[in-house]
Amino acid sequence: MKILVCISKTPDTTAKIAFTDNNTKFDVNGVQWIINPYDEWYALVRAIELKEADAAATIHLITVGAADAEPIIRKALALGGDEAIRVNADSHDSFYIASQIAEIAKQGGYDLVLTGKETIDYNGSSIGGMVAELLDQPYVSLATKFELAGTKATITREIEGGEEVNEVELPVVVSAQKGMAEARIPNMRGIMAAxxxxxxxxxxIAADALTTVAGFGLPPAKAGVKLVAADNVEELVRLLHEEAKAI
Amino acid sequence: MSVLIFIDTTDGHVKKSSLEVLTYGAKVAEQLGTVAEGVVLGSVTEDLAALGKYGVKKIHQVADDSLNHLDAQLYAKVIAQVAESTGAKVIIFSNNVDGKAIAPRLSVRLKAGLVSGAVALPDTSNARPDDPVGRGFVVKKNVFSGKAFANISVSTDIKIIALSPNAYKTVAGDGTAEVVAFNATVDAAKVKVTNTTKASGEVVLTEAEIVVSAGRGLKGPENWGMVEELAKVLHAATACSRPVADAHWRPHNEHVGQTGFAIAPNLYIAIGISGAIQHLAGVNRSKVIVVINKDAEAPFFKAADYGIVGDAFEIIPKMTEAIRKLKGVA
Structure with missing residues (x-):
């Protein structure tokens, strides 16, 4: 069993979002970087659990990024995984990134490729589906459970207002979200080993970018909260009905 | 040239998000001076021709039984055939659970640039008159979990847009669509659906117009009755903060926030939630936010449109009562 886990470097969830160069670049000044939470808590930890259940399994991690992504990939290795691959390229286009991952996946002949359901910076939810298409493999997205019996995977995925259980033969590409596994903290032994x-x-490899970012912007600031007295709930309801037209 | 809209269905019914993309797609077609066509896969019990009222002229249906459940690989192959045959230049999905699975695959298959999570109509003002979709096709989408937006320029011949649910208002007019059977090559599905569970009769959180959400301020799961009452009278979905889901006071599928669901309802009512930045990342696209919290310093008030500083246990029942009165419900 060979597993490839896709790891992305993203700004910390509490990072201040600002832009430079005439609003064409994300301002990295003072930003703390983390492993994209969906990649870490759900995709990677589930892969580690699968390896714990099957000692013969190997886990490779892949990131597409510049050298400054290395602390993040080392942190991921501290949680688990046998080795890491960094494709030395900096891109924000999903197709370009997916092409790099698919190339490594083809060479490695993995049984399972795991990604997080999306990155918390570009919110594309696209890499998993694109990699699957490039590999001509099935894709189950937004998975909340992944169980394996031999070469048959039983995967639970989110649907509107519920869940659906899918059965599929390996190899498969899966995007993971909450429910898949519980977050872990790397221990000292893991950090040393990493x-x-x-x-x-x-x-x-040579690949096209199909999209470019023309510019960024921040949503308009809220006008400020309109406070209503606690003993005047009727007034709040009136405002929601007449002013906000929300009810 | 045409605009092709994927009409997503569940159990033979057209999803609410499909009506949004139909309205949006018809508008895109109008903008580009072309027609909007739809594609639907699997069998459908509803009257598809009636979807013409959202502006779609023609609907191509591939009613193969193996398409009654989503297999993204299979779906992308079939939609690609329809797109090629209709000469579609812009293909539109909802960025819902199925759209997120299919659109990226189709993007690779057609080598078509994809903008997922779009929140507005494309800006084609920089396009050349003789080639409206060739250049200057820019689509606005949310990035950084709703904390910012990006304008994405798509440079490929064919473009794919996955529209955020609740980002574009459905408008129904008059009209009937011509429904035609499309003869596609359909392989056997590789993904087998063995079980489906759905909470019946409840409002689906990710599709809801109004969401009533509560946090640790409610003190315990036994106090959720009043939240459910308020949700019921508003025909709203219920949601909760992460600590509440982690403590198993409420199921995980109600958790909204950075790691839970990201939602964008018209109205979000937050009760006893302090408003940590991770929570806001999941709800900041709500059009109107109401915060009810006994702590006047709760950070959520800064992100709110309306607020009451006070005791939720007194305010919520009164609010339910006032809305009942407003709606004329006894």
Whole structure:
């Protein structure tokens, strides 16, 4: 069983969002970087659990990013995983990134490719589906459970107002979300071990970017809260009905 | 040239999000001076021709039984055939659970740039008159979990837009769509659906116009009755904050926030939720936010449109009563 887990570097959930260069670039000044939470808590931890249940399993991590993504991939290795691959390219286009991941996945012949359901910066939810199409493999998205019996995966995915259970033969690409696994904290042994785990840097293959960011913006600031006295709930209801037209 | 809209269904019914993309897609077609066509997969019990009232002229249906459940690989292959045959230049999905699975695959298949989570009509003002979709096709989407937006320029011949649920208002007019059977090559599905569970009779959280949400301020799961009452009278979905889901006071599928569901209802009522930045990331796209909290310093008030500082246990029943009166419900 060979598992490839896709890891993305994202700003911390509490990072201040601002832009530079005439609103064309994200302002990285003072930003703390983390492993994209969906990649870490759900995709990676579930992969580690699968390896704990099957000692013969191997986990490779992949990130597409510049050298500054290395602390993040080391942190992921501290949680688990046998080795990491960094494709040395900086891009925000999903198709370009997916093309790099698919190339590594083809070479490695993985049984399972796991991603988070989306990154918390570009919110694209696209990498998993694109990688699956490039590999011509089935794709189950927004998975909340993943169980394996031999080469048959039983995957629960979110649907509107409920869940659906899917059965599929490996190989498969899966995007993971809450429910898949519980967040873990790396222990000292993991952190020490991560220092010596192999981190391979490979150059990107030629691929097109299908989209570009023309500019960023911030939503208009709220006008300020209109407070209503606690003993005048009727007034709130009136405002919601007549002014906000929300009820 | 045409605009092709994917009409998503569940159990033979057209989803609410599909009506949004139909309205949106018809508008995009109008903007580009072309027609809007729809594609629907699997069998449908509803009258598809009636969807013409949202502006779609023609609907291509592939009523193969193996398309009654989502297999994204299969769906993308079939939609690609319809797109090629109709000469679609813009293809539109809802960025809902199914759209998120299919649109990226179709993007690869057609080498078409994808903007997922779009929140507005494309800006084609920089397009050349002879080639309206060739250049200057820019679509606004949310990024950084609703804390910012980005304008994404798509440079490919074919463009795919996945529209955020609740971002575009459904408008129904007059009209009937011509429904035609499309003869597609359909492979066997590789994904088998073995079980489906759905909470019946409740308002679906991600589709709800109004959401009533509560946090730790409610002190315990036994106090949720009044939240459910308020939700019921508003025909709203119920939601909760992460600590509440983690403590198992409420099920995980009610958790909204950075790691739970991201929602964008017309009205979000937050009761006893302090408004941590991770919570806001899941709800900041709500059009109107009401915060009820006994702590005047709760950060949520800064993100709110309306607020009451006070005791939820007194305010919520009164609010339910006032809304009942407003709606003329006894």
């Amino acid at each position: 220092r010596t785990k192999p981190l391979k840097v490979v150059e990107p």
